[in-house]
Amino acid sequence: MGAASSIELRSVSKEYHRDAFTIPVLVDLDLSVAEGEFLALMGPSGSGKTTLLNLIAGLDRATHGEVIVHDQDLGLLSEAQITRWRADNVGFIFQTYNLIPVLTAAENVELPLLLTSLSRKRRRQNVATALRIVGLEGREHHYPRQLSGGQEQRVAIARAIVTDPYLLVADEPTGDLDRTTAGEILDLLQLLNREFEKTIVMVTHDPLAALRASRTLHLDKGRLVNDVIQEARVPAAS
Amino acid sequence: MKYLHYILRNVRRNPVRTALTVASTGICLFLMMILVSFFAMSDEVNTGSRVHNRLATLNANGFAGVIPIARVKEVAALDGVEAVTPFSWYGGKYKDEVMPFAMFCVDPDAVFRVLEELTIPKDQLNAFRKNRDGCVIGRKLAKERRLQVGDPMPLKGDTYPVDLNLTIRGIYDGPSDRDLRMCFLRYDTFDEAFRRVAASSGRDVSQFAGNAGMIFTKCKNASAMPAVSRAIDDLYRNSDYPTRTQTEEAFGKMFEEMMGDLRGMIRLIGLAVVFSLLCVAGNAMAMAMRERTTEVAVLKAIGFDRGRILFLVLAESMLVAGSGGALGALGSKALFAWVDISPYTAGFLPFYYIPWSVALQGLGISLFIGFASGVGPAVRAAGLPVVDGLRRVV
Ligand SMILES: Nc1ncnc2c1ncn2[C@@H]1O[C@H](COP(=O)(O)OP(=O)(O)OP(=O)(O)O)[C@@H](O)[C@H]1O
Numbered sequence A: 001m002g003a004a005s006s007i008e009l010r011s012v013s014k015e016y017h018r019d020a021f022t023i024p025v026l027v028d029l030d031l032s033v034a035e036g037e038f039l040a041l042m043g044p045s046g047s048g049k050t051t052l053l054n055l056i057a058g059l060d061r062a063t064h065g066e067v068i069v070h071d072q073d074l075g076l077l078s079e080a081q082i083t084r085w086r087a088d089n090v091g092f093i094f095q096t097y098n099l100i101p102v103l104t105a106a107e108n109v110e111l112p113l114l115l116t117s118l119s120r121k122r123r124r125q126n127v128a129t130a131l132r133i134v135g136l137e138g139r140e141h142h143y144p145r146q147l148s149g150g151q152e153q154r155v156a157i158a159r160a161i162v163t164d165p166y167l168l169v170a171d172e173p174t175g176d177l178d179r180t181t182a183g184e185i186l187d188l189l190q191l192l193n194r195e196f197e198k199t200i201v202m203v204t205h206d207p208l209a210a211l212r213a214s215r216t217l218h219l220d221k222g223r224l225v226n227d228v229i230q231e232a233r234v235p236a237a238s
Numbered sequence B: 001m002k003y004l005h006y007i008l009r010n011v012r013r014n015p016v017r018t019a020l021t022v023a024s025t026g027i028c029l030f031l032m033m034i035l036v037s038f039f040a041m042s043d044e045v046n047t048g049s050r051v052h053n054r055l056a057t058l059n060a061n062g063f064a065g066v067i068p069i070a071r072v073k074e075v076a077a078l079d080g081v082e083a084v085t086p087f088s089w090y091g092g093k094y095k096d097e098v099m100p101f102a103m104f105c106v107d108p109d110a111v112f113r114v115l116e117e118l119t120i121p122k123d124q125l126n127a128f129r130k131n132r133d134g135c136v137i138g139r140k141l142a143k144e145r146r147l148q149v150g151d152p153m154p155l156k157g158d159t160y161p162v163d164l165n166l167t168i169r170g171i172y173d174g175p176s177d178r179d180l181r182m183c184f185l186r187y188d189t190f191d192e193a194f195r196r197v198a199a200s201s202g203r204d205v206s207q208f209a210g211n212a213g214m215i216f217t218k219c220k221n222a223s224a225m226p227a228v229s230r231a232i233d234d235l236y237r238n239s240d241y242p243t244r245t246q247t248e249e250a251f252g253k254m255f256e257e258m259m260g261d262l263r264g265m266i267r268l269i270g271l272a273v274v275f276s277l278l279c280v281a282g283n284a285m286a287m288a289m290r291e292r293t294t295e296v297a298v299l300k301a302i303g304f305d306r307g308r309i310l311f312l313v314l315a316e317s318m319l320v321a322g323s324g325g326a327l328g329a330l331g332s333k334a335l336f337a338w339v340d341i342s343p344y345t346a347g348f349l350p351f352y353y354i355p356w357s358v359a360l361q362g363l364g365i366s367l368f369i370g371f372a373s374g375v376g377p378a379v380r381a382a383g384l385p386v387v388d389g390l391r392r393v394v
């Protein structure tokens, strides 16, 4: 490892309250992710993977403990500040792609850029670059319903990287895809990690997907059970 | 406006729902405009009549009372008076039509000096003054009935048993907010015929003979009006027929008051319409936003803050309601500017238009409806916790 720490979680707990009950979802969790790392999170359903990812991405707040990402203690930020922080630092990739159905591929990718002060021309250029990286040139004007699942996920990835964020979070990005298409998406994530030096945290149920990561963590009932470092054993492009 | 594109796409997302919302807003506002304009228009016309410095003199007991015709000359002699004409309602039929158009018995020498905004060619006016069987009709009336100068104008008395066989001697014109469908006949002709009929019937109707009905006085200038008005009423205070003189504007308002509190009722109807539109638009917007819960959560995850979400939703609902308003309010304005409905109102509305003030108000109301109906869904969307919104996918 040795690299500067990109994500630091210190005794982080997350509880949900329902009526009089307290449901502990994450329990006293410590985690450190290095800059440029590609981390896979695995674990049974309900173990708290999405919850953990949401804390790291600044979508949700820890009940106890500190979440520090890229030297920023997220607990100190106001609602408005953390929203701005997400826009600047995090790209999101979801299992169900979550594209806006009434916008074309290019318009979907442009959405995060609308929050910046970039000119229309610059926005177009950046969108074109992002679409080229994910291999979707020529599909700019297609609507999500006109694209395959794999292509939709590529658009979503382009949307996640178009602002050149520091961190990418992906919640089961291949969960809805067949094995071949999933492999292509994982190739792309590896490319982003290696060539573009993005720190990536990915939740997955698929052990083969996890093998693409540089490290896999297992979560069970809100606790990390082991911490395995692995150098990518599976070559890119299988 | 880099968001406009996205807002427009959202508006078109469910075209049927949007069309229905736009249509219901548009139709309701269209009808509202018609109701409200009736009063706004008569206000405008009443206020607009100020510039003509005219006074209307009635019997103190109102329309049923008598004003002796000799008073026209007496009023004309008062200081500050420019011209005076009797203005007596001849309720009659043209051929066999019921309520065809308004007919007034006037003084041919004075009527177009009193009603200065109406114009008539000089030779036609002279013909009207020279021929006792003459009458003058408005341009729109002439056009609709295909009547020309020289055509016969047979009138059958309803209010009085006096039939008249007149000849059209002239056609007057005037601004679009004046009644261009009146028929002016000569008071002397009418009175003479009335006396003849009365004599042959053997009944004593002398108290109805020589009744001017109303006196219309044009003053030399606005500052003379109060004095002239007072002078007229003072002159006849102790006579058998005391008078009540008021400005043309007040006279017009009196007509309106005769309709009771219609204004208040229309206002209530308007409120009810606005309320029901709020429900319609609010429901449509709430449905639209419920369907988009995940999308809103995604936008927020990407970095759209509360303000932007609020703005996007409000802009959308205001755009939808505003389109309805534009269609209804501006559409009704355009329609009535284009189509003249008065021939279909049996003379009840000599002209009809939607004043700008009313049309713009309608547009404003529709924007308010858009805003008010969007606030709820917008605040809900803006306040939605991202994590909850994202979880609904699964
Ligand atoms: N808003 C909430 N209120 C109460 N409990 C919640 C809430 N959100 C999540 N939980 C609970 O937290 C636990 C962890 O949820 P989480 O979504 O993180 O699991 P996961 O590991 O991502 O599961 P999966 O693999 O099925 O996606 C679950 O038991 C879930 O029921």
Ligand SMILES: [Mg+2]
Residues within 6 Å of the ligand: A049, A050, A051, A171
């Ligand atoms: Mg999950």
